[in-house]
Amino acid sequence: MTTDDRLAVYLAGPVRGPNALWRDEFELALSTAWRQHGGLNWPYPLTIRPGANIPGAPAADDRPDFYVPADLVSIGRADLVVAYLLADESGRGTGFEIGYATARGIRVLPVAGTPADRESWRFALANVAFVYPDLATAAAAVAYAAAQLAGARYDPARPG
16 A cells, blocks of 8 residues: 555556557546445545656656656555556566566456457466456456455445
């Protein structure tokens, strides 16, 4: 957990170009799921988005000596890693992030929505218990984890 007791989630996957929009989609799905799980009663998860455009810093793509240490520290502080896996984005960076998180004992929640995505990432997926079919399902799992860590209680009267 982070120092402010929020569940910390590192977002591994495309960070540039049109495929990078998945992070915004995940954030929206997380917000929806968090509210559905009664989120006003516990802290909203912290999402860590690598490849940030930091004012005054050089472009991350140009400076691996900046972004690699930052990404490693961020993964190390994360409770979960959501990895968005696309067949046409089988980048070495995302593979490294998955491996680093796995080696550190950080749970990886992979999202691979198509058979082609799962085939392209089959070696990474061999090390996980669940593969999420879409971002909304992974976001619901994150929201549930945040609620559980915050001490949510089972309510037998609540449907669902």
